[in-house]
Amino acid sequence: xxxxxxxxxxxxxxxxxxxxxxxxxxxxxxxxxxxxxFTVASGxxxxxxxxxxxxxxxxxxxxxxxxxxxxxxxxxxxxxxxEILGLPERQMRRxxxxxxxxxxxxxxxxxxxxxxxxxxxxETIELHNPSLSSRELRNRAIELMExxxxxxxxxxxxxxxxxxxxxxxxxxxxxIAVANDPDLLIADEPTTALDVTIQAQIxxxxxxxRREKGVAIALITxxxxxxxxxxxxxxxxxxxxxxxxxxxxxxxxxxxxxxTAGLLAAVPSIDADVARLYAIRGTPPSLADRPPGCQFNPRxxxxxxxxxEYNPEFRxxxxxxxxxxxxxxxxxxxxxxDAR
Amino acid sequence: MPAEDALLKVEGVHVEFPILKGxxxxxxxxxxxxxxxxxxxxxPGxxxxxxxxxxxxxxxxxxxxxxLVTASAGQVLFKGVDLTKLSPAKMRPFRRHVQLVFQNPYAxxxxxxxxxxxxxxxxxxxxxxxREQVERAKQAMQRVQLRPEFGDRYPFAFSGGQRQRIGxxxxxxxxxxxxxxxxxxxxxxxxxxADVLNLLKDLQADLGIAYLFIAHNLAVVRHxxxxxAVMYLGKIVETAPRDRLFKRPAHPYTEAxxxxxxxxxxxxxxxxxxxxxxxxxxxxxxxxxxxxFRTRCPKAxxxxxxxxxPPVTLAQGHVxxxxxxxx
Numbered sequence: 171x172x173x174x175x176x177x178x179x180x181x182x183x184x185x186x187x188x189x190x191x192x193x194x195x196x197x198x199x200x201x202x203x204x205x206x207x208f209t210v211a212s213g214x215x216x217x218x219x220x221x222x223x224x225x226x227x228x229x230x231x232x233x234x235x236x237x238x239x240x241x242x243x244x245x246x247x248x249x250x251x252x253e254i255l256g257l258p259e260r261q262m263r264r265x266x267x268x269x270x271x272x273x274x275x276x277x278x279x280x281x282x283x284x285x286x287x288x289x290x291x292x293e294t295i296e297l298h299n300p301s302l303s304s305r306e307l308r309n310r311a312i313e314l315m316e317x318x319x320x321x322x323x324x325x326x327x328x329x330x331x332x333x334x335x336x337x338x339x340x341x342x343x344x345x346i347a348v349a350n351d352p353d354l355l356i357a358d359e360p361t362t363a364l365d366v367t368i369q370a371q372i373x374x375x376x377x378x379x380r381r382e383k384g385v386a387i388a389l390i391t392x393x394x395x396x397x398x399x400x401x402x403x404x405x406x407x408x409x410x411x412x413x414x415x416x417x418x419x420x421x422x423x424x425x426x427x428x429x430t431a432g433l434l435a436a437v438p439s440i441d442a443d444v445a446r447l448y449a450i451r452g453t454p455p456s457l458a459d460r461p462p463g464c465q466f467n468p469r470x471x472x473x474x475x476x477x478x479e480y481n482p483e484f485r486x487x488x489x490x491x492x493x494x495x496x497x498x499x500x501x502x503x504x505x506x507x508d509a510r
Numbered sequence: 511m512p513a514e515d516a517l518l519k520v521e522g523v524h525v526e527f528p529i530l531k532g533x534x535x536x537x538x539x540x541x542x543x544x545x546x547x548x549x550x551x552x553x554p555g556x557x558x559x560x561x562x563x564x565x566x567x568x569x570x571x572x573x574x575x576x577x578l579v580t581a582s583a584g585q586v587l588f589k590g591v592d593l594t595k596l597s598p599a600k601m602r603p604f605r606r607h608v609q610l611v612f613q614n615p616y617a618x619x620x621x622x623x624x625x626x627x628x629x630x631x632x633x634x635x636x637x638x639x640x641r642e643q644v645e646r647a648k649q650a651m652q653r654v655q656l657r658p659e660f661g662d663r664y665p666f667a668f669s670g671g672q673r674q675r676i677g678x679x680x681x682x683x684x685x686x687x688x689x690x691x692x693x694x695x696x697x698x699x700x701x702x703x704a705d706v707l708n709l710l711k712d713l714q715a716d717l718g719i720a721y722l723f724i725a726h727n728l729a730v731v732r733h734x735x736x737x738x739a740v741m742y743l744g745k746i747v748e749t750a751p752r753d754r755l756f757k758r759p760a761h762p763y764t765e766a767x768x769x770x771x772x773x774x775x776x777x778x779x780x781x782x783x784x785x786x787x788x789x790x791x792x793x794x795x796x797x798x799x800x801x802x803f804r805t806r807c808p809k810a811x812x813x814x815x816x817x818x819x820p821p822v823t824l825a826q827g828h829v830x831x832x833x834x835x836x837x
Contacts, residue, residue: 221699335790336564365563366726367787370770374786392700395729395772399779418776436704438733440771441756446711447704447733453669454699 182209183386188245191228200457202228204410215387217397220407226390230356235262268298271347275359277339281331287342288327294349314345318375337368358390406430409455409465416490426492429466431502516551517720523548523584525574542795544570546744557721559731562741568724572690609681613693615673619665626661629679650679671702688720728771740764743802750828760830763803809834
């Protein structure tokens with residue numbers, strides 16, 4: 171069974187299937203993304219969670235057609251039913267910044283320091299709407315700045331990035347991303363570089379974009395708290411594969427994959443005491459040194475011999491899909507506590 | 511906590527950085543007060559956390575304590591000796607008692623020194639002979655659960671969590687009484703963070719080290735600290751024992767911070783009421799009059815612009831600077 175077959179929605183906005191991304195290395199290619207599939211429905215927020223090197227950012231760069239030179243992607247990425255993996259650059263460019271847009275992690279480097287913020291927003295609108303007059307462009311840019319709650323936008327329009335704080339720059343990055351009313355917004359760690367109180371403001375803006383504009387969001391993050399507050403569904407990635415994917419409440423309440431359960435137990439809570447945090451032993455495998463079988467087996471407290479032999483198929487449990495050989499027998503909520 | 515017991519006592523410390531203008535003949539046109547009159551105490555063996563957002567001065571305060579920047583006013587008393595008055599030569603013996611672990615284990619280890627050389631460097635600075643350096647470095651590695659035979663490897667051969675262990679071993683090699691931990695886990699992956707936090711707690715239990723823990727992740731702070739001091743724009747706005755601070759925050763800023771901290775629980779995360787603060791932290795070059803938080807405070811009134819709120823003690827060890835603190 172493939173993970174892409176799982177959703178009940180007839181035609182998802184974005185459908186990624188059997189995605190593989192190979193990085194050339196000295197001793198042949200390494201599969202940074204070994205097999206990833208997921209869907210995003212219109213107006214839905216999907217959280218893609220994983221540690222560094224899990225392949226979450228690469229997968230979304232592949233969706234944007236922005237993989238670094240030398241990397242090869244295979245499989246299928248369909249956007250509104252159209253295959254976009256391997257689309258010629260000319261056509262891809264029409265989608266990018268138009269129907270599909272992206273917010274980057276670091277607002278300090280995502281903006282051009284020598285252009286005014288207004289000019290950078292206008293540039294994106296103009297690229298996809300060449301017939302607009304400069305007055306129309308300016309008005310549209312100011313509307314966007316209002317949408318992301320920038321105070322005094324007509325004054326701010328002519329300012330440069332260095333005159334803005336990190337939180338304000340991230341709002342401009344979001345304004346640029348939604349300039350052409352995209353159907354899908356890819357947000358790569360949109361709040362990681364920001365402070366807690368500013369994070370809360372950005373979360374509000376993302377929620378409002380979904381509510382008022384019906385934008386679907388693929389939210390890439392390692393912050394389980396952020397996903398818990400925003401996403402409808404969550405996909406947990408580990409070493410280039412999907413470990414578990416499902417409705418957010420179901421996954422948090424009853425994790426089926428030992429890695430998911432481990433992650434949830436490893437995070438301290440703001441309102442509960444634990445004497446000792448649960449630590450997943452070992453470290454994620456390096457790209458050149460991926461284990462056979464289930465990628466998590468060397469670190470898994472529940473691993474059996476077969477886990478190191480072959481990779482588990484996806485199996486469905488109600489609202490979630492899991493790749494674990496022992497998914498039905500384990501009761502992870504209590505078993506993880508015992509392993510502590 | 512009575513003052514005699516304090517290992518570290520910081521009193522009214524100010525740190526100012528000049529704002530210079532002119533390329534050829536720079537002249538001072540103003541100053542930024544990064545730390546504006548901070549007093550804290552750390553007892554032997556306890557963990558005090560300094561919490562605040564970027565730019566609040568928490569790292570600068572730590573650097574002033576270690577004399578990596580110069581305090582422009584105030585005292586830093588370590589076991590009763592004022593470190594701010596010591597000459598660099600007299601300061602050196604104190605350095606072994608107060609060590610520092612940096613945030614980013616990818617940047618804070620010299621790439622061309624082996625793990626053993628990195629860990630032994632503070633010992634070399636103390637003038638210890640080579641054989642003893644090697645022996646002590648080996649002990650420090652065992653203490654942080656790194657295999658001593660990896661001592662000949664260079665930092666690139668270690669994972670992020672292992673590198674942070676090297677940073678911790680370096681701090682521990684001189685048997686300090688206090689370690690300043692500047693965001694020690696925020697650059698690490700979630701599954702590795704837990705491991706490093708557990709290690710730090712074990713070391714404290716075994717060796718009785720005091721920690722000054724600088725962090726912005728409140729869940730980690732709650733797990734890790736005995737007492738918490740909340741910093742905003744160069745000032746401490748609230749100090750309290752851990753449980754008290756998380757159960758009954760008295761300062762509106764602390765309340766907002768707690769309400770904004772994301773919780774990994776979809777049901778409660780969606781139900782709870784967030785206090786979303788308006789605006790951003792003002793520039794420390796241009797501090798608001800009166801209370802430093804008033805420009806973003808939901809409770810601000812006329813008095814807040816006029817009078818900087820004095821510290822009020824609400825309970826044993828719970829001190830807050832606010833005209834309208836929650837009782």
